[in-house]
Amino acid sequence: MKTSRAIGDANLARFVDLIEAHLGLRYAASSLGELEAALAARMRALQCRSSDAYLKRLESEVSMHDELRELAARLTIGETYFFRSPEQLSVFSEVAVPRLNRDDPARQLRILSAGCSTGEEPYTLAMTLLGLGPSAPAEVSILAIDINPEALAKARRGCYSAWAMRSTPADCVEKYFRRERTQFVLDERVRAMVRFDERSIALEDHQFWQPHRFDVIFCRNVVMYFSARVVAAVIARFARVLAPDGFLFLSHAEPLRGISQAFHVEHAQGTFYYVLRQAGAAPISLRSVAWPISPRKDPARPLIPPPSRGRLNASASLHRSSSIRRPAVTANCAVVAPAVVELAPPPLAAASPAAKDASLSLGAALMKAEQYDAALAALDALAPADRRDPDVLLLTAIIQVERGHLDRAAELCAALLALDDLNAAAHYLTALCHEHGGRRAAAIDSYRVGVYLDSAFAMPHLRLGLMFRREGDLAGARRELQNAAMLLAQEDPARVLLFGGGFSRGTLIDLCAAELRLCESSN
Numbered sequence: 001m002k003t004s005r006a007i008g009d010a011n012l013a014r015f016v017d018l019i020e021a022h023l024g025l026r027y028a029a030s031s032l033g034e035l036e037a038a039l040a041a042r043m044r045a046l047q048c049r050s051s052d053a054y055l056k057r058l059e060s061e062v063s064m065h066d067e068l069r070e071l072a073a074r075l076t077i078g079e080t081y082f083f084r085s086p087e088q089l090s091v092f093s094e095v096a097v098p099r100l101n102r103d104d105p106a107r108q109l110r111i112l113s114a115g116c117s118t119g120e121e122p123y124t125l126a127m128t129l130l131g132l133g134p135s136a137p138a139e140v141s142i143l144a145i146d147i148n149p150e151a152l153a154k155a156r157r158g159c160y161s162a163w164a165m166r167s168t169p170a171d172c173v174e175k176y177f178r179r180e181r182t183q184f185v186l187d188e189r190v191r192a193m194v195r196f197d198e199r200s201i202a203l204e205d206h207q208f209w210q211p212h213r214f215d216v217i218f219c220r221n222v223v224m225y226f227s228a229r230v231v232a233a234v235i236a237r238f239a240r241v242l243a244p245d246g247f248l249f250l251s252h253a254e255p256l257r258g259i260s261q262a263f264h265v266e267h268a269q270g271t272f273y274y275v276l277r278q279a280g281a282a283p284i285s286l287r288s289v290a291w292p293i294s295p296r297k298d299p300a301r302p303l304i305p306p307p308s309r310g311r312l313n314a315s316a317s318l319h320r321s322s323s324i325r326r327p328a329v330t331a332n333c334a335v336v337a338p339a340v341v342e343l344a345p346p347p348l349a350a351a352s353p354a355a356k357d358a359s360l361s362l363g364a365a366l367m368k369a370e371q372y373d374a375a376l377a378a379l380d381a382l383a384p385a386d387r388r389d390p391d392v393l394l395l396t397a398i399i400q401v402e403r404g405h406l407d408r409a410a411e412l413c414a415a416l417l418a419l420d421d422l423n424a425a426a427h428y429l430t431a432l433c434h435e436h437g438g439r440r441a442a443a444i445d446s447y448r449v450g451v452y453l454d455s456a457f458a459m460p461h462l463r464l465g466l467m468f469r470r471e472g473d474l475a476g477a478r479r480e481l482q483n484a485a486m487l488l489a490q491e492d493p494a495r496v497l498l499f500g501g502g503f504s505r506g507t508l509i510d511l512c513a514a515e516l517r518l519c520e521s522s523n
Helices: 009-023 029-045 051-059 064-075 086-101 120-130 149-157 170-176 228-241 318-322 353-368 372-380 390-403 406-419 424-436 440-453 458-471 474-488 493-499 505-522
Strands: 108-114 139-146 177-180 183-186 194-198 214-218 242-249 263-268 271-276
Touching: 009 029, 009 051, 009 064, 029 051, 029 064, 051 064, 064 149, 086 108, 086 120, 086 214, 086 242, 086 271, 108 120, 120 139, 120 170, 120 194, 120 214, 139 149, 149 194, 170 177, 214 228, 228 242, 263 440, 353 372, 353 390, 372 390, 390 406, 390 424, 406 424, 424 440, 424 458, 424 493, 440 458, 458 474, 458 505, 474 505, 493 505
Parallel strands: 108 139, 108 214, 139 194, 214 242
Antiparallel strands: 177 183, 242 271, 263 271
């Protein structure tokens, strides 16, 4: 984009940095035109002769607050509506509220709607709570915040167009709104439940963001507009202000993979949400993971049709392939990953990164040659601290899957998930173990969570497609198999080798095509 001479590239970059620092907003190069137009408009409104003069005024402590309010109103035009994402509302009313009130029915339920825009979200939460009747919490506090003063003014008025009502259930319209010409005016009972505050979630304020201040935070379709640095700070702030076991609801386009380890991911009602890890709850230790891992006596059963063995081409890309994140497997909000027994590891120092990588490469090469005991011995040669490394745990779990020792693989995955609750690869292997053990619901939940955390991961789609086709869900099978074939064509070769069950990329794509033909012939 060519910057106007009146502004210049350097001052536009300076403006971009100020917007990110104070509003949290991130602008890609293709969107800088909008930001430049906003800057030019504010220069005209304030009669600034140069962009440098305007930026100095913006940076001034005296005028910054008012000018940021003007910019927020111009740059944050949020489009929302009542009862958006009904699956998350179901989790809120049927999972979060009962769980939070289970131990203390008289407790106040404290809710934050962060980035509330024109108020539809917090008012929806209020109506949802009113709809619970006698089972509603005895006392509720809903605080809604946004940086856009114009949006907050509209929220306080509580007057909405038919477009904002497009997903509102008819009984709620009748119960909580009155019609005034083309507008819908919200009932005072609902409006009284929500308090609005002008505030940026991108800025630190220790007086406001106090520990354990909220039980539930909704912040949907907001952080996707922030820079990675701001997102990390915002999520850390949410973790600080949530009470133990507090709930965080983000949109499906905003997974926390690679951002925070402060939360567990759960899956219920067809949606995903986060629950704060309990403070002081130490990660599950790896003490039960004996090294080397002794063979189980139970017979191995193949997970995919017996592979043509040309398994893993070990390389330094193992680390890149294994660092795929994903959430804990849950069914009806209960974690179903196997537990790991505690046993203290010897306090020995880790080897050098080069030594660890060499052992990983050797173990992977031996696994490729189907020398599984030798592969485990290569990993066992590592120092105890390195045996607890996520990549080492993951490779060991893969080897156990290859041997058919799925109980042991599941234990290793549970240990890995205790370290990294959002590791997609560990959850994918856990799902294989669930599927093999006949735990269909847990397997499907786990595969779906993997897709949520890593939309480019092909293998969960393939496994779901195979499961659905066997069960006669042909529409579901076609959807998953088509997704798998598309993703496999672009999949990282190292990840295909790690998780492809011994099949090459071409063979897996052919498998998708063959299964799709079976779906068509079954119609």
